[in-house]
Amino acid sequence: MTKKPLILVTNDDGINAPGIRTLIDVMLTIGNVVVVAPDSPQSGMGHAITLDSTLYVERLIVNGKKTNEYSCSGTPADCVKLGIKEILDRRPDICVSGINHGSNSSINVIYSGTMSAALEAGIEGIPSIGFSLLDYSWNANFEACKKYVKLITENVLKHGLTKGVVLNVNIPNVDQKEIKGVKICRQAKANWEEKFDKRISPQGRDYYWLSGKFVNLDNGEDTDEWALTNNYVSVVPIQFDLTAHHSIQNLNTWDLND
Amino acid sequence: MTKKPLILVTNDDGINAPGIRTLIDVMLTIGNVVVVAPDSPQSGMGHAITLDSTLYVERLIVNGKKTNEYSCSGTPADCVKLGIKEILDRRPDICVSGINHGSNSSINVIYSGTMSAALEAGIEGIPSIGFSLLDYSWNANFEACKKYVKLITENVLKHGLTKGVVLNVNIPNVDQKEIKGVKICRQAKANWEEKFDKRISPQGRDYYWLSGKFVNLDNGEDTDEWALTNNYVSVVPIQFDLTAHHSIQNLNTWDLND
Numbered sequence: 122m123t124k125k126p127l128i129l130v131t132n133d134d135g136i137n138a139p140g141i142r143t144l145i146d147v148m149l150t151i152g153n154v155v156v157v158a159p160d161s162p163q164s165g166m167g168h169a170i171t172l173d174s175t176l177y178v179e180r181l182i183v184n185g186k187k188t189n190e191y192s193c194s195g196t197p198a199d200c201v202k203l204g205i206k207e208i209l210d211r212r213p214d215i216c217v218s219g220i221n222h223g224s225n226s227s228i229n230v231i232y233s234g235t236m237s238a239a240l241e242a243g244i245e246g247i248p249s250i251g252f253s254l255l256d257y258s259w260n261a262n263f264e265a266c267k268k269y270v271k272l273i274t275e276n277v278l279k280h281g282l283t284k285g286v287v288l289n290v291n292i293p294n295v296d297q298k299e300i301k302g303v304k305i306c307r308q309a310k311a312n313w314e315e316k317f318d319k320r321i322s323p324q325g326r327d328y329y330w331l332s333g334k335f336v337n338l339d340n341g342e343d344t345d346e347w348a349l350t351n352n353y354v355s356v357v358p359i360q361f362d363l364t365a366h367h368s369i370q371n372l373n374t375w376d377l378n379d
Numbered sequence: 380m381t382k383k384p385l386i387l388v389t390n391d392d393g394i395n396a397p398g399i400r401t402l403i404d405v406m407l408t409i410g411n412v413v414v415v416a417p418d419s420p421q422s423g424m425g426h427a428i429t430l431d432s433t434l435y436v437e438r439l440i441v442n443g444k445k446t447n448e449y450s451c452s453g454t455p456a457d458c459v460k461l462g463i464k465e466i467l468d469r470r471p472d473i474c475v476s477g478i479n480h481g482s483n484s485s486i487n488v489i490y491s492g493t494m495s496a497a498l499e500a501g502i503e504g505i506p507s508i509g510f511s512l513l514d515y516s517w518n519a520n521f522e523a524c525k526k527y528v529k530l531i532t533e534n535v536l537k538h539g540l541t542k543g544v545v546l547n548v549n550i551p552n553v554d555q556k557e558i559k560g561v562k563i564c565r566q567a568k569a570n571w572e573e574k575f576d577k578r579i580s581p582q583g584r585d586y587y588w589l590s591g592k593f594v595n596l597d598n599g600e601d602t603d604e605w606a607l608t609n610n611y612v613s614v615v616p617i618q619f620d621l622t623a624h625h626s627i628q629n630l631n632t633w634d635l636n637d
Contacts (some may be wrong), residue, residue, distance in 0.1 A: 168488050202589065240489065280633060356630065363621075365618040
């Protein structure tokens with residue numbers, strides 16, 4: 122590529138999160154970077170968008186100089202829409218989201234603001250990747266991610282992605298020398314066994330905290346969970362056509378018409 | 380079925396919306412109904428869940444008598460989790476969500492709180508349907524929906540649904556006599572062309588409203604958009620395994636390992 126690629130960077134942990142700072146550092150070694158990210162953490166936002174409220178965008182100024190970073194009052198999906206339609210001069214060559222503090226493997230993809238931002242760019246026809254590190258802490262060590270974030274991004278810039286497909290990349294939380302490589306995977310059939318912690322407020326009102334444990338009953342060796350457990354970086358191609366094509370024939374046998 | 384089925388009802392427009400009142404009326408003709416729905420409108424919430432905040436649940440009392448209706452401070456997905464894990468005595472036989480005020484056809488499924496509630500029940504292994512009427516107004520006329528909501532719900536109770544599959548049902552906004560029947564469809568490859576309406580606040584600060592128009596460039600006659608345009612009720616089986624299986628082989632040809 123002779124011209125430097127234009128890279129839109131976003132996340133769901135907020136523009137000041139260490140994960141997005143690492144992602145920006147890596148992207149600056151690849152191309153021209155514009156950041157549009159939420160002004161506060163948005164984890165668990167799924168594919169929420171702001172319909173009934175206004176959106177604020179602030180360009181960040183550092184030492185009196187305008188940067189290419191914008192913080193937005195909206196959700197991750199809002200940030201991508203605003204970035205593409207309002208902030209960037211031209212369509213980005215790629216959109217990268219993350220690096221999320223915590224896993225977005227298997228069913229977590231459904232709840233993930235990081236991945237909803239990546240999907241939103243995919244819906245706009247822009248090659249797009251969401252990156253996550255399997256460490257929920259704010260002070261997670263993103264050092265081992267850098268090599269793989271760069272490698273996968275460069276491959277997407279080189280090869281492109283099939284229309285309608287976005288990459289969900291998860292990185293095990295181990296030292297770089299322990300990472301065995303990259304595996305292309307399917308989403309494991311795992312889920313959360315939720316529990317609600319019921320408490321009573323000082324005002325005497327019942328309230329709940331959501332908690333739970335992650336349970337993987339999928340023994341396949343082609344899944345993201347298997348790859349991550351075995352110290353591989355998992356890459357799952359995901360799509361926003363949710364049609365369960367395999368069910369259509371069966372449903373057509375139902376008695377739904379007069 | 381000799382025993383009456385237990386039906387969990389939810390939505391994203393809030394427990395007082397006319398759409399859910401219609402859905403409850405129809406479900407009461409089929410089985411025992413428990414309602415757990417947001418206490419305020421949650422449209423465009425996607426698959427958001429409440430992780431960093433508390434959840435309140437209020438059982439509705441009418442004329443001094445406890446009802447089987449609960450309003451919840453959380454998102455549609457929260458309502459389903461709470462309903463299944465905390466409120467119901469046993470697992471429901473089916474979960475129905477809606478009737479949404481407005482379309483959840485084609486790409487709208489991604490942003491839909493109605494459908495995220497249905498998907499959440501599906502993730503829990505419960506047969507589940509989301510219903511939407513193609514009329515965004517609060518005073519929409521849900522009369523024509525009743526027949527099809529009942530017909531499709533009874534079919535799901537009779538046949539069950541393949542594990543991992545949930546139904547996305549959209550109903551055209553016409554008189555019942557104009558509805559030609561039910562079509563099993565795939566999700567149309569349509570999307571929104573967004574625009575942001577930029578304004579200045581009384582305090583002199585720029586802000587944006589999201590708006591846009593829906594564009595369908597998918598001419599297939601097997602899509603939900605085609606069905607709805609031609610006055611059919613559309614039924615799209617959808618899944619929460621987002622893996623783009625058709626892309627795995629191609630990605631395996633990339634140079635991602637040393």
